[in-house]
Amino acid sequence: MRGPRIDLRVLSKVSFPRSYVSDPDTPVPAEQREIADEQAYVDVVYGRLEASTQAAQALAREGYARGHVGHEGGLVERDAMVYQASKRIAALNAAHEGLVFGRLDLVDGDKRYIGRIGVRDAEREVLLIDWRAPAAAVFYQATAQDPAGVVRRRVLRSRGATVVGVEDELLDGDNAPADMVVVGEGALLASLSRARDASMHSVVATIQKEQDEAIRAPSRGATTIGGGPGTGKTVVALHRAAYLLYVDRRRFESGGVLVVGPSGVFMNYIERVLPSLGETSVTLRSLGEVVDGVSGRRHDAPAVAAIKGSARMVQLLTRAARAAQPGEPTSFRYFYRDDVLRLDDAALHRLRLQLLSGQQRNRAYGRVQKTLLDALWSQVEGERALEKERDEFDKVLTSDDAFLDFAAAWWPPLDAVDVWESLGDPDTLRRHAEGVLKRAEIDLLASAWRSADTGSSSGAPSIEDVPLIDELRYLLGEVPPDDADDDPYDVKQMMSFEREESAVRKQRATQSIEDDSYAHVLVDEAQDLSPMQWRMLGRRGKYASWTIVGDPAQSSWPYPDEAAAARAAALDGKDEHYFRLSTNYRNSAEIYDLAADVARVAIPGADTPDAVRRTGEEPRHVAVSPDEVWPAVRTGVRELAAQVEGTIAVVVPAERRVEATAELAEELDDLDRLRVLDGLDTKGLEFDAVLVVEPDEVVAEAESGWRTLYVVLTRATQLLLTVGSTRRWLDRVEA
Ligand SMILES: Nc1ncnc2c1ncn2[C@@H]1O[C@H](COP(=O)(O)OP(=O)(O)OP(=O)(O)O)[C@@H](O)[C@H]1O
Numbered sequence: 001m002r003g004p005r006i007d008l009r010v011l012s013k014v015s016f017p018r019s020y021v022s023d024p025d026t027p028v029p030a031e032q033r034e035i036a037d038e039q040a041y042v043d044v045v046y047g048r049l050e051a052s053t054q055a056a057q058a059l060a061r062e063g064y065a066r067g068h069v070g071h072e073g074g075l076v077e078r079d080a081m082v083y084q085a086s087k088r089i090a091a092l093n094a095a096h097e098g099l100v101f102g103r104l105d106l107v108d109g110d111k112r113y114i115g116r117i118g119v120r121d122a123e124r125e126v127l128l129i130d131w132r133a134p135a136a137a138v139f140y141q142a143t144a145q146d147p148a149g150v151v152r153r154r155v156l157r158s159r160g161a162t163v164v165g166v167e168d169e170l171l172d173g174d175n176a177p178a179d180m181v182v183v184g185e186g187a188l189l190a191s192l193s194r195a196r197d198a199s200m201h202s203v204v205a206t207i208q209k210e211q212d213e214a215i216r217a218p219s220r221g222a223t224t225i226g227g228g229p230g231t232g233k234t235v236v237a238l239h240r241a242a243y244l245l246y247v248d249r250r251r252f253e254s255g256g257v258l259v260v261g262p263s264g265v266f267m268n269y270i271e272r273v274l275p276s277l278g279e280t281s282v283t284l285r286s287l288g289e290v291v292d293g294v295s296g297r298r299h300d301a302p303a304v305a306a307i308k309g310s311a312r313m314v315q316l317l318t319r320a321a322r323a324a325q326p327g328e329p330t331s332f333r334y335f336y337r338d339d340v341l342r343l344d345d346a347a348l349h350r351l352r353l354q355l356l357s358g359q360q361r362n363r364a365y366g367r368v369q370k371t372l373l374d375a376l377w378s379q380v381e382g383e384r385a386l387e388k389e390r391d392e393f394d395k396v397l398t399s400d401d402a403f404l405d406f407a408a409a410w411w412p413p414l415d416a417v418d419v420w421e422s423l424g425d426p427d428t429l430r431r432h433a434e435g436v437l438k439r440a441e442i443d444l445l446a447s448a449w450r451s452a453d454t455g456s457s458s459g460a461p462s463i464e465d466v467p468l469i470d471e472l473r474y475l476l477g478e479v480p481p482d483d484a485d486d487d488p489y490d491v492k493q494m495m496s497f498e499r500e501e502s503a504v505r506k507q508r509a510t511q512s513i514e515d516d517s518y519a520h521v522l523v524d525e526a527q528d529l530s531p532m533q534w535r536m537l538g539r540r541g542k543y544a545s546w547t548i549v550g551d552p553a554q555s556s557w558p559y560p561d562e563a564a565a566a567r568a569a570a571l572d573g574k575d576e577h578y579f580r581l582s583t584n585y586r587n588s589a590e591i592y593d594l595a596a597d598v599a600r601v602a603i604p605g606a607d608t609p610d611a612v613r614r615t616g617e618e619p620r621h622v623a624v625s626p627d628e629v630w631p632a633v634r635t636g637v638r639e640l641a642a643q644v645e646g647t648i649a650v651v652v653p654a655e656r657r658v659e660a661t662a663e664l665a666e667e668l669d670d671l672d673r674l675r676v677l678d679g680l681d682t683k684g685l686e687f688d689a690v691l692v693v694e695p696d697e698v699v700a701e702a703e704s705g706w707r708t709l710y711v712v713l714t715r716a717t718q719l720l721l722t723v724g725s726t727r728r729w730l731d732r733v734e735a
Pocket residue numbers: 188191192200201203206207208211227228229230231232233234235236551554585586683684685686714
């Protein structure tokens with residue numbers, strides 16, 4: 001086991017008298033005087049913020065008034081003014097909490113205040129520097145070894161607009177004035193010890209040097225942020241998104257920034273960080289919700305997910321997109337003057353290939369009638385017919401419902417969801433998968449789609465189905481616009497069931513492919529992306545710069561080489577820049593020592609960071625007989641709840657999730673800070689206390705079981721408890 005670790009940058013070089021505080025919210029007199037001084041300054045800044053908000057509101061009112069002028073120019077002007085004013089109001093409101101968080105005292109006696117946004121006084125003098133501005137960089141970059149002109153760095157802790165504490169670091173004692181006061185226990189350690197709630201918070205006041213370098217890296221190409229668990233990869237990447245919007249707002253706001261994370265729970269967890277930094281224009285999507293109009297909420301079992309995520313699915317889907325769809329007519333007969341014209345199955349097959357050559361199916365839609373007419377005309381032999389021109393032939397057929405209905409039924413515009421659903425039919429699946437997947441894989445896939453639980457043949461899409469649907473969107477091409485939209489008679493003539501079907505189809509139809517592209521794609525937990533998921537994101541980031549966040553040791557995707565190839569294809573030769581974060585800010589050192597031992601014995605090459613905080617609380621392991629597991633878990637939950645103020649997670653093997661929810665019904669009712677999750681659901685999250693049920697089962701669940709256990713153990717900030725009827729994992733770690 002390792003000795004205590006402390007972030008030296010934070011606590012180093014304390015050569016001045018320090019007034020320590022035991023309760024961070026009950027300041028001692030020296031600190032109180034400092035707080036009062038800071039409050040006076042902060043009040044001035046808030047006064048200015050209020051004035052700016054009122055000015056923006058007045059602008060919005062004026063904008064509305066212009067809309068009443070009555071000419072079109074007035075409306076355009078109104079829209080622009082109201083839009084700009086509302087954005088400003090939203091940013092000002094969002095930045096209200098803890099607006100001023102930093103102060104620098106410089107060698108030349110100047111001071112600079114750093115905040116969530118920039119604020120100037122009525123004379124345009126700077127009162128507060130936006131944390132992203134170049135003048136604020138030194139707040140994050142200065143160290144005792146290289147103070148860069150900074151004597152003291154101060155972090156202000158606030159509740160709303162009230163300063164409740166200050167935390168100082170003296171960086172250059174030799175140049176400090178004699179009366180300079182240095183107080184506090186170090187802002188970083190104070191912030192790391194806070195109880196966790198359901199949301200991730202911005203760390204703008206305590207960003208560390210190596211983190212700041214990743215945040216401010218130029219936006220070109222692909223920036224990878226790596227490092228072990230709890231090193232701040234996610235929070236750093238989100239601050240980077242805010243930074244990019246600040247330095248190139250036009251490009252990133254109009255082109256869009258897409259942030260993708262593993263699950264809906266994770267997206268809820270991180271959703272407040274960017275708004276608290278004044279940024280509301282970023283699109284946050286979980287992997288199951290990347291495609292507009294489609295929502296995947298559940299994971300497939302690991303073996304099924306491994307098939308659906310494999311790049312081999314491209315070939316299968318290509319076949320599905322080009323094949324005849326179930327229910328399409330297989331022959332056509334037409335009496336034209338003296339001739340009987342026929343298109344049989346084989347002829348239709350040839351025409352299909354002709355239409356599809358080099359062309360997506362939906363894009364060929366406009367050529368369908370002409371292709372059919374050509375084929376039918378070539379059979380016309382009767383003199384009576386040939387005397388008339390081809391024009392006459394075309395006119396007759398295209399005004400005959402028999403021909404029109406056939407053409408519409410043979411080549412309907414296809415939505416990706418329809419084709420994906422057709423794969424729920426085992427025979428269709430077998431036909432397309434033949435020679436692409438192994439027999440056992442086909443059977444597994446067929447049974448997964450068959451056993452999915454809702455209306456259509458393949459059920460509601462899983463998270464792993466979403467990239468398949470997206471692939472099909474691109475294979476099929478844009479669905480042609482629905483003529484019925486323009487022609488009210490068509491809708492009226494529909495039978496009621498047809499109207500209903502058409503409404504469902506419209507509601508479900510995926511959005512235009514052209515809307516997919518972004519200027520920046522930020523992907524978190526990237527180590528878990530399957531090749532098909534990389535392809536889905538690659539299409540969104542074709543012309544984008546990227547930020548890629550991940551830790552291979554936490555991966556649950558079983559084929560790293562295949563994923564690496566898909567990643568390279570998605571980035572398509574873009575320049576790559578790599579940043580590694582080296583300090584674990586989440587786990588207590590006691591908890592991370594255990595997790596790091598797991599990594600060392602079971603995960604070759606794992607990047608194990610240093611943990612900075614020691615709590616004196618070692619992880620506890622409770623061994624019980626199988627029928628005592630749940631009583632022991634219930635006791636454990638109550639004990640943890642008495643010890644921590646914040647969130648608690650009970651992590652169970654996926655197969656035991658339903659059982660766990662039932663067994664812990666009473667505890668879940670009593671404690672709204674308690675969650676029951678399986679291992680994969682915990683990715684990216686953190687809790688004050690974690691209780692792992694049957695760790696050996698978590699390990700045995702999938703090929704990547706040890707990695708999942710490593711993820712689970714590294715979710716706990718304060719306390720870790722395991723309850724198991726076996727302890728093979730622990731014996732191996734302790735051996
Ligand atoms: N500079 C910092 N100041 C204060 N807290 C920080 C800092 N950096 C990270 N943290 C905190 O450490 C915790 C872990 O951060 P985060 O979730 O971003 O790590 P991660 O590297 O993405 O972890 P994982 O890979 O395990 O999901 C969070 O609570 C975060 O707020």
